[in-house]
Amino acid sequence: MKVSNHTNEEQNLNELLKIRREKLKHLQSIGKDPFKIEKVYVSHYSQDIIDNFDNLEGQVVTIAGRLMAKRGHGKASFINIQDKDGRIQSYVREDRIGEEDYQLFVTYDIGDIIEIVGEVFKTNKGEISIKANSVRLLSKSLQILPEKFHGLKDQDLRYRQRYVDLIVNPEVKETFIKRNKIIKGIREFLDERGYLEVETPILTTIAGGAAARPFLTHHNTLDLDMQLRIANELYLKRLIVGGFDKVYEMGKMFRNEGISIKHNPEFTSMELYAAYHDYEDMMEITENLVAYCAEKVHGTTVVNFQGTEIDFKPPWKRESMHDLVKEKTGVNFYDIESDEEARKVAKEKLHLEVEKRMTRGHLVALAFEEFCEKDLIQPTFVLHHPVEISPLAKRNPDNPLITNRFEAFANTWEIANAFSELNDPIDQKQRFEEQLKQKEAGDDEAHPMDLDFVNALEVGLPPTGGLGVGIDRLIMLLTDSPSIRDIILFPTMKPLE
Structure with a gap:
């Protein structure tokens, strides 16, 4: 029996979600439950560090935010952290944070919320970054964020899940x-x-x-x-x-x-x-x-x-509603003697949907909506x-x-x-x-x-x-x-x- 691509995608997604929960259980079993952490001291935000690099270079800062990208090179990785102001890169090395913590770090997923304590520096490519002294998981993301390049594009879903929309857009x-x-x-x-x-x-x-x-x-x-x-x-x-x-x-x-x-x-x-x-x-x-x-x-x-x-x-600009209607339709409703006659003109000449209760005033407003509003840029x-x-x-x-x-x-x-x-x-x-x-x-x-x-x-x-x-x-x-x-x-x- 042939399995559809959609079914395969669902199975893969369910498997990935299951793996995230298993990671959480492991952390809890070794006494590293992130959900027990109550408070974090944040010394700086991403934009603070970028704007004040000259003063902060070489200083130790503490930032916290969501893990948005991860590029590993054996015993060293570059990651991007997103906080309230934007994103900043961090460089994480095993020999700097310790083997045990690094092995935990490599299991962290995109979407996890982490704390980085480290020194402000600039990479060889000139990117302002943080050289991590320690990395700590603060909250485990059990869902999967939309892919980096595709993002959250479904308009309906963006409105329903504004919290995800704000993260990825x-x-x-x-x-x-x-x-x-x-x-x-x-x-x-x-x-x-x-x-x-x-x-x-x-x-x-x-x-x-x-x-x-x-x-x-x-x-x-x-x-x-x-x-x-x-x-x-x-x-x-x-x-x-x-x-x-x-x-x-x-x-x-x-x-x-x-x-x-x-x-x-x-x-x-x-x-x-x-x-x-x-x-x-x-x-x-x-x-x-x-x-x-x-x-x-x-x-x-x-x-x-x-x-x-x-x-x-x-x-x-200032314009009279009645003058606009007269200009667009050629009809002066206040020159018409009765409401009955005005309704007839509105229906037969202007092809408006007219109700029996409508007076000349109602018809002026109706004609304005139909013929005039569209030009008021x-x-x-x-x-x-x-x-x-x-x-x-x-x-x-x-x-x-x-x-x-x-x-x-x-x-x-x-x-x-x-x-x-x-x-x-x-x-x-x-x-x-x-x-x-x-x-x-x-x-x-x-x-x-x-x-x-x-x-x-x-x-x-x-x-x-x-x-x-x-x-x-x-x-x-x-x-x-x-x-x-x-x-x-x-x-x-x-x-x-």
Whole structure:
């Protein structure tokens, strides 16, 4: 009977895994169990040694890391150790570490975590290395890392086993270091401008502040249905009512919707609110905040995303949503006298999928998504959204059909959303009631009624500007990452069968 190559590979793999476990048992039997080691003193990391070679040459250092390569020459070997900063070579000789320890050393496998104590030197080929005085096994790897040259290329497996991805693909680690810089940069930018960072509930009885489906759960003790937040807007505005003039929160939001290269059900968002500010102020904050983060990571406001140069230098272009739609389609929805006639034009002339509940405002937004978003490559503020899709934004004083709201776009993606906050409690309650009608008509993402928030507005919300930034999408753009899963350490994945 012929045995397939795949079956042979599985048998070979199982045999190699078995050998690793047998090596561990042997170490344990001779009192060298690596898993009993609790603490290691690390004096230097790989990059420290490389950067400071002139000062460290000839000195004894202690490093610890993962064994990534091994080249043996009888009683001497060269190995590569990978630590948090990168890789460094070590030269291990039997006559230096002792015969017994060397015989143990040659049984160590790629992936094992080891400690090297030795002298810093430079090889004849000029490579900065460590001449080992001792080698100690700290943790036995019982799995096999992907091959050096093939690496971990299966995208799905990379996301599922991020810990392996980080080991064998060093550029991935660099992406998450940049993510950290961006998030720190956002906090620096806002802290310097007098914003107070706060925390608001993740678990709530009403998931408001955005148009999205929430995740549902149940609190057993209170026997109460609850939801994970889809936004933190309404709590932050309560704090403005309470007397904090500038607040922000950066954290996880949860939306029970599709997964794509731009969407993860659990994502990071930042919202800020400033009393006595308006949506114009929010535009200034947005463009300067993003430019600040780009400079932080790249030293310039110009970034390259998948071959396209995007310049985040302020000021960004400003365009009216309605004007963009009119320019692209030739249709002025606000010149049409009735919603019924507007639906007919949208269906017959623009070939849009129209629902009976849709008003002219809904159709403007739908036409914008269909015909305009794809052209918004360079940073652009799209202004004056219809009131029907902006239940929390202040109406434009010159045109009550639109709001003083904007969305910021770059690379065709929405990366920020902001407006002059609606602070009229009577208007707000009416808009919530209108949203409830839309929910009854089939809109699963319509905003729920929040009577306590209406009560907060009745206490009195000063004129306020608010801004929400999609942190994950911003990080994608600033790190040239084509998928949101590339910048989330552990993205949402369907379990393997």
